[in-house]
Amino acid sequence: MWNWENPDWPKFTYDSKRLESLEAKFLVKSGEFLGAFKHVGQDDRDMLKIELISEEAVKTSEIEGEILRRDSVQCSLRQQFGLEGDATNINEAEHGIAEMMADLYKRFADPLTHNMLFDWHKMLMSGDRQIEDIGGYRTHPEPMHVVTPIAGRPKVHFVAPPSNRMKKEMDSFITWFNDSALKGKNPLPALTRAGIAHLYFVCIHPFEDGNGRIGRAIAEKSLAENLGQPTLIALAYTIERSRRLYYEALERNNKDLEITDWLKYFAGTILEAQQNTINRVDFYVAKAKFYQRFRGRLNERQEKAVARMFREGIDGFKGGLSAENYLNITKISRATATRDLQELVEMGAFTKTGELRHTRYSLKLSEENKR
Known part of the structure; x- marks a missing residue:
């Protein structure tokens, strides 16, 4: 039985007390990031923003086995943010992920809607010639399987709800997501909400392709909403470094509605991502000071x-x-x-x-x- 086959779906349960210390650390780390970012000169902030977002764009694609050129993604991002950028030699996949990440940054505070998700899917899949349903939920009658193509006998990791349930499932998901925001009807702490949002979305698996990348974007949007500003968090960068653990955690938690272990794993990953982001900001500051020190030498x-x-x-x-x-x-x-x-x-x-x-x-x- 998959979790969505449970009659109580999607009423996830978890032990909130086991997450309290992690939630507190998240708020402390958020303050540390703001402190680190203040040491970046105003002229350098756009450059740092492009570097951090491009790293996320490249790594969230790499998790799915798609290798993109960082320089091309950065050029596209500069265009998205109205900075100087050369559009030549940027392929559709690089432009699409850059467009989605820029849209996530700009519209982080907007309520989640079907159209926002459709827009993201169109951006991601703009160069794909094999997907039938681009910019819409899947409609094919065949079951959606998540498999590893092992020779002779593919390993099935998950079977998603049938396509005819997508509208109903996504109506419920979007209502839950907006209601669980900080100013929603049933607000949830930042890490708890982001963890549930990511697992809930990928278990519905509403699109033919791109669910992982959009699911991670939803988690980042959730964190940004709770903080009231874009996080620039290195979430995909951190997940990609331990990709096997990420997929194992998803697989362990797609058969039950009790998800405390998943939330602890995902919260720990977010905290590690926060520290990675702070380290990268410190590195950028050190880089700027290095060039100041050795300018002309x-x-x-x-x-x-x-x-x-x-x-x-x-x-x-x-x-x-x-x-x-x-x-x-x-x-x-x-x-x-x-x-x-x-x-x-x-x-x-x-x-x-x-x-x-x-x-x-x-x-x-x-x-x-x-x-």
């Missing part, structure tokens, strides 16, 4: 290597930058590379570890460069 080759290292993001080059990495980035002689790297260490831009072929270099984002 780096040659063209060094600037190119530093920019490449920053583009790797907060995780950086795995194991650090090697001399071979530097050669590949700059296309120069080994002697010149050795001299460049030594200069970067001496001026305090890089730290050096290891010896000989095990030598590695990292950006020196010292304490004075941090918040």
Whole structure:
């Protein structure tokens, strides 16, 4: 029996006391994010917003096995927010996810409606030539299965409600979502509401495709509504790093209406995502201060290597930058590379570890460069 076959569906039950400490931590972390964001200069906030949203767009697609180009998604996002951007070479999938994420950011406070979900689905599926129902709930008579295509005997993880129930199911979902908002008829705490919203939506599985991405967007919208502002939270980024645990948690909780374990898992994921977001903001601040400190002191080759290292993001080059990495980035002689790297260490831009072929270099984002 799947949860939607239970006669009490969709009356989820859970132990709210086991979530109280997590809800309190969420509010504290939200304050920490605001504090970190205040250290970003006004001119840099648009750039940071684009970086954070593009990372979410790329990662929420990657969870579903779709690999997008981050630079193209960022170009599309800049256009969505009225900033300068080059629209050339952006494919439909990259433009679609960027458009949806920008719409989520702009309309986070609007009540959830069928049309909002239809708009998001049209954006996501704009380049798809195989989906019949784009911008509408599924209508095909065949059961909607979530499966892993194992050779010989596919593994069925979930069977969703039949298509003829979609209008009724989604009417109920949208009513519940809006009523559970902070100013709704039956308000719920932030983590509890976001967790239920995500599980509830993906168990209905109302679209032919795109349910995971829209479900995560709904969770982010829920958090933003409860906070009264866009969260810029690294939720998809965090889920993608432990994708297997995410799918296992969904599968463990699609057969019963008691979902305390799911809510604890999802709340923990949101808290981790908040910390990841704060770390990324701190990294951006440190990056800005790094460039202030070394402005005019780096040659063209060094600037190119530093920019490449920053583009790797907060995780950086795995194991650090090697001399071979530097050669590949700059296309120069080994002697010149050795001299460049030594200069970067001496001026305090890089730290050096290891010896000989095990030598590695990292950006020196010292304490004075941090918040």
